[in-house]
Amino acid sequence: MNIxxxxxRGNLILAPMSFVTNLPFxxxxxxxxxxxxxxxxxxxxxxxxxxxxxxxxVYTTNEERPVGIQLLGSDPNSVINSAMIIEQxxxxxxxxxxxGCPSQSIIKNECGAxxxxxxxxxxxxxxxxxxxxxxxxxxxxxxxxxxxxTLKIAxxxxxxxxxxxxxxxxxxxxxxxxxxNLEFIKNIKSELSIPVIANGDIFDEKTQNMCLxxxxxxxx
Ligand SMILES: Cc1cc2nc3c(=O)[nH]c(=O)nc-3n(C[C@H](O)[C@H](O)[C@H](O)COP(=O)(O)O)c2cc1C
Numbered sequence: 001m002n003i004x005x006x007x008x009r010g011n012l013i014l015a016p017m018s019f020v021t022n023l024p025f026x027x028x029x030x031x032x033x034x035x036x037x038x039x040x041x042x043x044x045x046x047x048x049x050x051x052x053x054x055x056x057x058v059y060t061t062n063e064e065r066p067v068g069i070q071l072l073g074s075d076p077n078s079v080i081n082s083a084m085i086i087e088q089x090x091x092x093x094x095x096x097x098x099x100g101c102p103s104q105s106i107i108k109n110e111c112g113a114x115x116x117x118x119x120x121x122x123x124x125x126x127x128x129x130x131x132x133x134x135x136x137x138x139x140x141x142x143x144x145x146x147x148x149x150t151l152k153i154a155x156x157x158x159x160x161x162x163x164x165x166x167x168x169x170x171x172x173x174x175x176x177x178x179x180x181n182l183e184f185i186k187n188i189k190s191e192l193s194i195p196v197i198a199n200g201d202i203f204d205e206k207t208q209n210m211c212l213x214x215x216x217x218x219x220x
Contacts (some may be wrong), residue, residue: 002165004136130161
């Protein structure tokens with residue numbers, strides 16, 4: 001799979017997980033076959049403040065490359081400026097924007113899944129990032145209640161210049177319960193020209209293959 005100019009060796013990708021996908025965990029996943037690993041989400045404002053814990057969250061080494069750094073923020077300028085700092089300091093292979101975190105404290109700050117209700121802000125963030133950085137840009141969303149609403153957001157992200165879209169097939173309200181809706185993801189994939197990466201309920205080779213079969217099946 002290619003994400004913009006980034007060529008990946010495979011299609012198995014480690015999703016960003018707060019307090020889980022730190023550097024040692026990412027190195028393990030890389031060792032056992034991940035084609036790309038993502039950092040934990042990190043607040044753009046904290047990077048701008050040079051907060052040490054946050055800078056540690058985005059620290060990377062050559063052994064884990066390619067690596068994507070995920071940013072969380074509500075203000076386009078903060079997200080773009082912090083991404084530029086990270087690009088200069090740590091040289092990740094790509095930058096990602098969190099548009100799916102459902103946690104109350106994040107939603108209260110108008111970040112994560114809260115941005116799915118503000119498509120114009122999403123557009124500003126993605127177009128600002130793609131115009132300011134040399135590396136490919138991805139965005140990670142959750143699905144919305146209807147396929148149409150989800151497709152609207154997906155198209156905005158693509159049009160604004162994202163190089164790939166990651167879709168967690170659960171709504172904000174579902175949090176982590178229920179099943180990831182692969183049919184929604186399949187529909188989004190068929191509408192977009194950029195790669196669409198399915199997320200949710202992929203635990204092992206069997207569930208990965210089931211997911212691939214659903215996404216590639218025609219006529220359903
Ligand atoms: C402990 C934990 C931390 C998470 N942190 C993040 C995060 O920092 N950024 C993000 O986009 N998603 C985060 N997620 C969501 C995962 O990336 C992924 O979308 C979700 O777990 C997929 O569902 P699954 O558990 O069915 O595979 C987190 C999930 C868990 C369980």
